[in-house]
Amino acid sequence: MKSTRKNKISDRDFMKRISFLLLFLLIIQLQLYAEFRLSPVFGDNMVIQRDKEVKIWGWANVIIPHHPTVGDYSKFNSCSFPNPVLHEGTLFLSPENKMIQELFSPQQQTAFVVNTTAYKSVGRGFSILIMDDTFTDAEVVDCAVNILKTQAPVFMRIHLQRAGQRGYDISQSMPDKPYYRNIFAPNSPYVEAIEAADEQLGRFVAFLKESGMWNETVLIVTSDHGQSRIGWHPLSDEDSWKTPLVFVGNSIAEGRELSYFEHTDLAPTIAGLLEKEWQISDKQSGVFVKEILKGTDITGYMPPTYIKTINKQIKEYNLLKAKFVLLSETDGYFANFAALLENQTFIEPFYHQDRILNWKEAGTISHLIEVNEKVLKIMRNKLPE
Incomplete structure (x- = not known):
């Protein structure tokens, strides 16, 4: 279900709307209640409740949060790279890939609640889909609570968008603002939004405990991208590539911090927790x-750092190419070389952000990284000292 109303709804209308949606699904899927419910909370730059015990925590590495609204990518995706990567569990994106929610639906209920329509492309296959630009973060949580009161989703994504929006607002602010290019400055609307989101997370956790659902829930708190200090998520800012990641649940190891975790592993991990086999499009x-x-046992835990490596390669490629473009103003040799970078007859082209839908042509992530490194080596050697 998707709402595109422009006027703010009253509490009465809100409850009536949600009750109708849930009543319909309750009637046809009541028997699909699962004893083990997974309720991930995916929201822009959310933080776990301060001074609260958590089971396992650390950071997730996300692919660069590029968000093109033109070109082939935008034909299939309405949100930035990390979102389809998260739902598809692979860097080899394709409209044919199955998303995590489609592993359960329609046999089991799933739900996605978010206060923006920007994520419609990753909403495919959810049993309950509520996207409303007019919702506050509190109304998103209200909606999620009402779903859990009357339904039994085995997987739920709750996305609080306001903090991410405030980060973008600051990135566009003028020098007269005290938080200009500093999201953590005094009176920063980003900090206020984060604190408000933290309160909503606490309210949601309190509901799970009061309702008796807490012990059968695995809660995942993370984000679809990091936040730059200047606001939003510029491609070359490494703060954009990392997000907090928290797992809480009875089956989760307590007090453990993993040294590395990739966003691509979230969907397969969710599937594994719910005893589902995850079919991925590549083996790495x-x-x-x-x-x-x-x-x-985490002794010797050293997972491959694919995303971190690719992000660094893309950053270097973009910076090197910019240098060639500047040099080409006075020397046509560099203009020719810059053009050859996208010519298949010269070399297997670099797998950069504008070619993300072609990444699968590399066959494996390892080969993609190898190709990128070859191109970077040539570029480094071509630059004058």
Whole structure:
């Protein structure tokens, strides 16, 4: 279900609307209640409740949060790269890939609640889909609570968008603002939004405990991208590539911090927690990270750093290419070389952000990284000292 109303709804209308949606699904899927419910909370730059015990925490590495609205990518995706990567569990994106929610629906219920329509492309296959630009973060949580009161989704994504929006607003602010190019400055609307989101997360956790659902829930708190200090998520800012990641649940190892985790592993890990087999499109991306579980040994835990490596390669490629473009103003040799970078007859082209839908042509993530490194080596050698 998708709402595009422009006027703010009253509490009464809100409850009536949600009750109708849930009543319909309750009637046809009541028997599909699962004893083990997974309720991930995916929201822009959310933080776990301060001074609260958590089971396992750390950071997730996300692919560069590029968000083109033109070109082939935009034909299939309405949001930035990390979102389809998260749902498809692979860097080899394709409209044919199955998303995590489609692993359960329609046999089991799933739900996605978010206060923006920007994520419609990753909403495919959810049993309950509510996207409303007019919702506050509190109304998103209200909606999620009402779903859990009357339905039994085995997987739910709750996305609080306001903090991310405030980060973008600051990136566009003028020098007269005290938080100009500093999201953590005094009176920063980003900090206010983060604190408000933290309160909503606490309210959601309190509901799970009061309702008796807490012990059968695995809660995942993360984000679809990091936040630059200047606001939003510029491609070359490495703060954009990393987001907090928290797992909480009875089956989760307590007090454990993993040294590295990739966004591609979230969908397979969710599937594994719910005893579903995850089929991925390539053999080197997206695995069930069992090291989050009790009774597992993390000695020697050294997962491959595919995303971190590719992000650094893309950053270097863009900077080197910019240098060639500047040099070409006075020397046509560099203009020719810059053109050859996109010529298949010269070399297997670099797999950069504008070619993300072609990444699967590399066959494996390892080969993609190898190709990129070859191109970078040539570029480094071509630059004058």
